[in-house]
Amino acid sequence: MPKLNIVSAINLALDREMGKNDKVVIIGEDVGREGGVFRVTDGLQGKYGPERVIDTPLSEGGIAGTALGLAVGGLVPVAEIQFEGFMYLALDQIANQMARYRSRSRGQYPINLVLRLPWGGGIRAPEHHSDSPEAVLVNTPGITVVQPSNPYDAKGLMTAALRYGDPVIYCEPKRIYRAIKAEVPDEDYEVPIGKANVVREGTDMTIVAWGAMMREALKAAEELAADGVSAEVIDLRTISPMDSDTIVSSVKKTGRLLVTHEAPRTGGIGAEIAARVYEEAFTSLLAPVERVTGYDAVMPLFKLEDYYLPDAKKIIAGARKMMSY
Amino acid sequence: MPKLNIVSAINLALDREMGKNDKVVIIGEDVGREGGVFRVTDGLQGKYGPERVIDTPLSEGGIAGTALGLAVGGLVPVAEIQFEGFMYLALDQIANQMARYRSRSRGQYPINLVLRLPWGGGIRAPEHHSDSPEAVLVNTPGITVVQPSNPYDAKGLMTAALRYGDPVIYCEPKRIYRAIKAEVPDEDYEVPIGKANVVREGTDMTIVAWGAMMREALKAAEELAADGVSAEVIDLRTISPMDSDTIVSSVKKTGRLLVTHEAPRTGGIGAEIAARVYEEAFTSLLAPVERVTGYDAVMPLFKLEDYYLPDAKKIIAGARKMMSY
Amino acid sequence: MLFDRFDPLKGERLEIMDKDGRVNEELRPDLSDERIKELYVRMSVMRLADRTALNLQREGRMGTYAPVYGQEASQASAAFLGKDDWLVPSYRESGALFMRGVPLSGIYRYWMGDERGLVGIKDLRVLPVEVVVGSQPLHAVGVSWAMKLRGIKSVAAVYFGDGATSEGSFHEAMNFAGVFDTPTVFICQNNQFAISVPRKVQTRSKSIAQKANAYGFKGIQIYGNDIMAVYAAMKEATSDAREGRGPRLIEMLTYRFGPHTTADDPTKYRDAEELEKNKPFDPLIRLRLYLSSLGMWSEEEEYEIMDAAKAEVEKAVAIAESAPPPEPSDIFHNTWKREHPYLKRQENEMLALLRETEGGAPNA
């Protein structure tokens, strides 16, 4: 089996599905000849032609809004927004349109499309290129949000998303785009949307993460293990609608929960996970849920980026705090 | 003292401040001759002229973006977005621009402006006229969000917002725009931004609400009292950055917390309040925090609106559940 | 080649039948007098249906409604689309939907607060009612782009107002249409107002039609109260688009006789005189004068037309009002394709409460 990084795994998923289903088209800024600024769509225009891999004008609203129309017209668009910070420009089309089209049309117009968004910090990029604005999507019923943390899931989640039948926002952890290589089967498989993944078993606490933070979570779990603390690590994978049942079962076993994400703490997904776990595992909790997150401040330019972002060290500090509660 | 409703109270606050400070200007769709679709700016164009109360083209991005520019140019704009559902069209200007301008310019360009948004459901309106998309703002550092629940606070919060020095999103609970009349002093006063208000004292549980839900919370508290359950009711007033300390103190006393809001449950503010209270009053809680909220589904058209929205009955059911936990 | 002949940059506009029902013979399109009569009848039903909706709202039997009174000829443009074409409406297209064949009862039901009113529109290639001003042109560009990419000859006609042209999304849609040469017909019903804001505050360009020029395709300004001009422009625009000659923009100059919606009081911002001045340009009056000059219309016939219209409209009201209300559970079953456990729990929570409180909607 070939070893691929996340970029190549997404590329492979797109390539295979485009080969199978001629309704799949790719649109976005620089996705064609350039193959995307991160090269995720590299080679696909050459292979499938400029009518299926289409460079668009510089307009996120235009990309998202026409993608919806393309879906209504029977195609399966994969639309790219170049960086997460520009999602706001497409948010009317995402939250007011895509998310509501099924409901508005009482199912007559399901919107089968994927919106790809490179996500998160840690690449020393300019302003707006390092954010994690998932909270708005999670409070928007009708939108499905996934984020892979490794090449295997990247391919499987993309394949599943392309066939999902509802609009899927596919967040790509750009910090680890090329950082991890793993075996990725060439054959067709799906990673189920809506299922979290227990990546490491443990007994003393549960750590929930996704995307690039998974690497930090696993690093922390290892260091904690050396200290005699056994952490179970869960990769959320689908951020909305989220699989809290898997988390709740885990916390019922471990008694402690730490959630980590790059977005600011207040109003972040960590709050939602905490609230649900309290709702359903109140008596199992031995310490308050610990949130190891970005701060409630504007993400600074990169000189201070490393201080802003959560990482293994901060997770370990949070874990120790829970253990000594 | 005159008895005013919320609409008139906001109008009075604007009027008084415009009289005092000739830098204050109002912009928005239909705010001038029409006086706003809810008449919040009624009479102000007649009084201060079309150079200070300005009808704009139909463009939320244009309104928010030029408001920022007007603020940079030394004015204090009060910009109206006609309904909360159209906020998404201005979100790049809100989240990527206003929220970050202080940080981006290291304080050289503070943005002193107020963005007014009629907010929430319950008025049998068309699609997009009944939402409560506050969650996105709360996860956006740099934005201050307030929502009054009564005429007194409406005037005092607006006056404070106009002098705040940071961009303030002023959400107006349109369901109770004209439902409550109360005494509103004509003289200058501010309701402090960043302070929650304990509106009713109690010992058995804390109910947190804001905006139109305050009426439901108070109704529920009264019915619960008849049942022998003593509920403390807190009006959050400032949604971001929120005054969790007041809530935490209350919960330390009562041992139970119910949060109610119209927005969908998942990723709503209820989660954040719950998470903070657990962080700081973990051992005081006698039952899991109860969230009485809109559902994780698209807000239906008005035939089912009353089923969708939380209300006193649902709050009471949640309260009973907590009491019998 | 009307789009070339009437250049909006030169301030030209197309009118064929004037307000007195006189026809410019040189420009007369291939629209038979029988067809015109038929259109007149349907437009009359449209007007009555519209007034009825207003009345229903006043009686509390309908929600907020956006009337088409005065814009009947522009709305009738929908009758000139092909079966395979797409119609992409805003909230003010009840007349266009009606002309397209969407049952009046369904339209009423939608405005009575029930999404199910629009079930069936897919078969007519009609998209759902769009309430966010300016958001639907992009959908029209997308759907017509899909047709083009799939090699299907089909046009998408999108309706929006003068106010909508100020939104960024209008620009993005026009620009994508130009770049990808999509078979999109942009129909701007310039009814002179966006709620209270007059057209001249929307944009400083002399016409809306000339904006097409900024996107590299053609636009035309026509008198939207003149059904012949509407027909001629629609015919050329749809066939141009369908045959790959690119998108087209039609600015239909019209006038909103009624309030913006039932929630609006236009006396606050519009002089009674201005309204009166516009009344003679009524799209139905000129048709009546024209048909009557041919002996195809009379006062007596008008009574018959109105009687039939009344019966049709009343039946639609009856159907809409007798439709059973949606089940409360419907809230939970239309957002996502799949069932989600946490939402299911919320549904159960609501149903349990309804059982406890004996089924009444909490605030109803």
Place this chain on the structure above:
Amino acid sequence: MLFDRFDPLKGERLEIMDKDGRVNEELRPDLSDERIKELYVRMSVMRLADRTALNLQREGRMGTYAPVYGQEASQASAAFLGKDDWLVPSYRESGALFMRGVPLSGIYRYWMGDERGLVGIKDLRVLPVEVVVGSQPLHAVGVSWAMKLRGIKSVAAVYFGDGATSEGSFHEAMNFAGVFDTPTVFICQNNQFAISVPRKVQTRSKSIAQKANAYGFKGIQIYGNDIMAVYAAMKEATSDAREGRGPRLIEMLTYRFGPHTTADDPTKYRDAEELEKNKPFDPLIRLRLYLSSLGMWSEEEEYEIMDAAKAEVEKAVAIAESAPPPEPSDIFHNTWKREHPYLKRQENEMLALLRETEGGAPNA
């Protein structure tokens, strides 16, 4: 009246000094040869400073940087603004900021990942660097609108690229400017690319200048590599705007010689030949030829110019690099005017951890 004389709708554009340094005398503006020489020198420093930034990035001493190589004459337009005018830049305006007087060291420091590099811009009436494509034109409209409402004679000049014209916010800004007749000068540096996407995929209109027509004001297309055309157009546009004759749009035709940013590899989408074909149109070459024809430039002098430039640039690098790094706590003190308890707790949490781990940035 250049804006009237050169009508973009007719495909006309303004060039005064051609690529060989020959001047169309009829159009020659009131720019003394001494001033031109001075501009040449500053543009030469700009070019060296730009190339230095690229090198710094390659050596890991700077973050992503967007070069201005090839666009020096367009960027020099900033030199033609009045002291009281506002400059509203995008990320590609390092040259314009430099011409305005923003210290090079500050510009470097900003691109080295430190917001404090731009402290001081307020005194120069410069707005912060905008990274979201198309978002800053609205700020320029707003700030110039404020000037107008306050009765201050001052213009806002806003810079953006050809790609930016596709964003809805560009449209909204142009439209507000037209409606409120704000003293805004829109400067589009059409460098033929938005990263990899060529100008013709951005929009199907023949020029960008002609888009002004859709908003009811004037636009002009000029050769942006010709400093005389840049000066003449800027002079007319700023004085028109300042005197209340409305906003203006200037499309400056230029060519991006370098990569989009240091993160970009243009060989992926641009033929070497195309680049070569454009090299003779270099804005500095024509100035050199012109000045040399007057005896105001020589190879030897060029060495002097470059030596001085090198000293200036090296000093700026040294200042930027010797600036102390920001304190980690800075993260918490620039978002809101007031202190907020929950954020304060987060700051304490971070500081405690830093103390524990002896101060190293977690991932640094």
